[in-house]
Amino acid sequence: MTLLSGRARSGSLRGFILHIHPAKIASETLRFSLTFGLGGISVMLVIILAITGILQSISYVPEIGGAYTSVVSMQQGGNFSGWIRNIHYWSGNLLIISAALHLLRVFFTGAFSTGRKWNWVVGLGLLFLLFAANFTGYLLPWDQLSYWAVTIFLNMIGYIPVVGSGLAQLLRGGDEIGTSTLSTFHAIHTAVLPFCLAIVLLFHFWLIRKAGGVVQRSKTSDSSSEMVSVIPHLIVRETAVGLCLLAFVLLFAALFDAPLAEHANPGMSPNPAKAAWFLMGLQELLMHLHPVYAICIFPALGLFCLLVLPWINNSSLPKGNWFGGKKGRQLTLRVFGGSVFMTFVLLVVDEKIKSAGEAIATDAVTRGFIPLSITIVLFIAGYYLLTRQFTYSRAEAVMAGFVSAITVMICLTVTGVFFRGPGMMLLFPLV
Ligand code: HEM
Structure with missing residues (x-):
């Protein structure tokens, strides 16, 4: 430690470090x-x-x-x-x-x-x-x-x-x-x-x-960090x-x-022919939705929400505190669990529908507009339920929406990477 600080003090390394960092930070x-x-x-x-x-x-x-x-x-x-x-x-x-x-x-x-x-x-x-x-x-x-x-x-x-x-x-x-x-x-x-x-x-x-x-x-009136x-x-x-x-x-x-x-x-x-692992979520989505919705509308909507997040969620979550505290942590866990469950159920049901020979994968209404509308309605309903029926703040409700969207994407990626076999067949047990 002394060696490092001594060397840094005498040389340009210290100058470089202080260009990237402030000289002092809160402990x-x-x-x-x-x-x-x-x-x-x-x-x-x-x-x-x-x-x-x-x-x-x-x-x-x-x-x-x-x-x-x-x-x-x-x-x-x-x-x-x-x-x-x-x-x-x-x-x-x-x-x-x-x-x-x-x-x-x-x-x-x-x-x-x-x-x-x-x-x-x-x-x-x-x-x-x-x-x-x-x-x-x-x-x-x-x-x-x-x-x-x-x-x-x-x-x-x-x-x-x-x-x-x-x-x-x-x-x-x-x-x-x-x-x-x-x-x-x-x-x-x-x-x-x-x-x-x-x-x-x-x-x-x-x-x-x-x-x-x-x-x-977030500071309380009598706390100030050294x-x-x-x-x-x-x-x-x-x-x-x-x-x-x-x-x-x-x-x-x-x-x-x-x-x-x-x-x-x-x-x-x-066989199977797969995209790079970090793009498998999109490839998996493409197997269930109309291409324009899977590749364009859903990702664009997700990206837009991510971009404007600081402006719609700039409110009451205490900063520097993971999940804003105990209540937020419990909400996150519940939403995470629920989203994992729902995603895998929907994946299995959709696979059954497809294996029953239904030829609607390219239908923009049933495979695009309707799922999009249901998703938007679910998000809005979830928001109102959490803020009006339960005692969650606006920031916590937005956090729940973020958690569910990210969880769905993670589940789709995991499914695409690990559970798609030859012919892109789903390899879940019981399917
Ligand atoms: C190559 C990728 C990235 C590098 C190397 C990088 C590096 C860093 C570093 C070193 C810090 C300060 C220490 C820390 O928070 O651990 C930081 C803070 C921050 N990063 Fe990144 N980052 C990257 C990507 C991102 C991404 C993807 C986001 C979010 C969209 C992001 C948003 C932020 C924000 C808002 C802060 C300030 C956090 C705070 O004040 O507590 N960064 N980043």
Whole structure:
């Protein structure tokens, strides 16, 4: 600790640290259970990805003829090249998870309201960039898994009315996934997105500083948190979390190889053919709803609600307190349980209807408009029930809506990833 602070004080490291952090922070924000270090973990993963990405680009060949072979030789070669690929792959996936968990912590500790509203929006932008980075990186090995996962998602984009097919065509660089798709994805993955991510991340950090550090518990009149200096108090904690994460990623990557299937074959899709795991929720939705509703209307509505959340929920949840307290925690648990149950029941019932030969999957009324209307009615009814019949506040009722929407998406993703077998058959017990 003394060594670190001494070195930092004398050098530019201290200046750098104090550019990203304020000099002093409230001691109560050092509590690990407030943030679980998820923002810091995400930063560390971004750094690991940047370093391993640069190292990989030494041997990767961004051409159809050489991409797969270069990845195979990386995986089998010496010089730790397989290990570096594994670290890059697992870190990218872990980053999606850590950023999503960070979003949840920001939400559940009420850290997206006053003074932080725009940082919530910037955070959503970051999440979009992470999805885009993972998605474009997915194609680069040019194996069966990556080729078909990208094919499926570009076909999904094609369902967006008006702009969809043009956008898919633009990303593909033509009618088929081929040379220009690979070079476009490679350029976006290695130049455009890292640049955008760096700029948006700096803006994210600046907004955290501007808000005076991370959220604090709502103060009572007689409580005021003691202020402590960032060096060493916060820096020691950040270094400890960073080193533990590094050790975990390095070990995990040494034990588990990143997947690599056979060379991409545009003439034969694997069975089942699945999108990347973080897009499986959408693919699963597409199996139950009309494509325009599954790919466009429902996600757009969800995204819109996420964007305006700080403005509709800027009220009474006590900040810096998970779920706003005991009452909110119980509500969250009940809504979570109920949503898991309802989602799996609906999935099974829908599967039975489809296996009974009903040919309505493409009907925009029964598979689109009616489910959409029912969803909206359920959300509004739930809101009124919680605020009028029960004693929940507006913020708690909005939190319940958020919990149910996120839970449904998680259940759909889990179903798509783990419970869809050959022919995309549902593999639930009893189905
Ligand atoms: C690459 C992805 C991201 C990185 C590296 C990142 C990094 C960080 C860090 C280091 C902090 C401060 C410490 C902490 O809260 O753990 C933070 C706070 C914050 N982040 Fe992120 N973040 C990312 C994505 C997101 C996302 C997806 C959202 C939400 C949509 C978000 C919204 C916020 C907000 C509102 C704060 C302020 C929280 C507070 O004041 O307590 N961030 N972020």
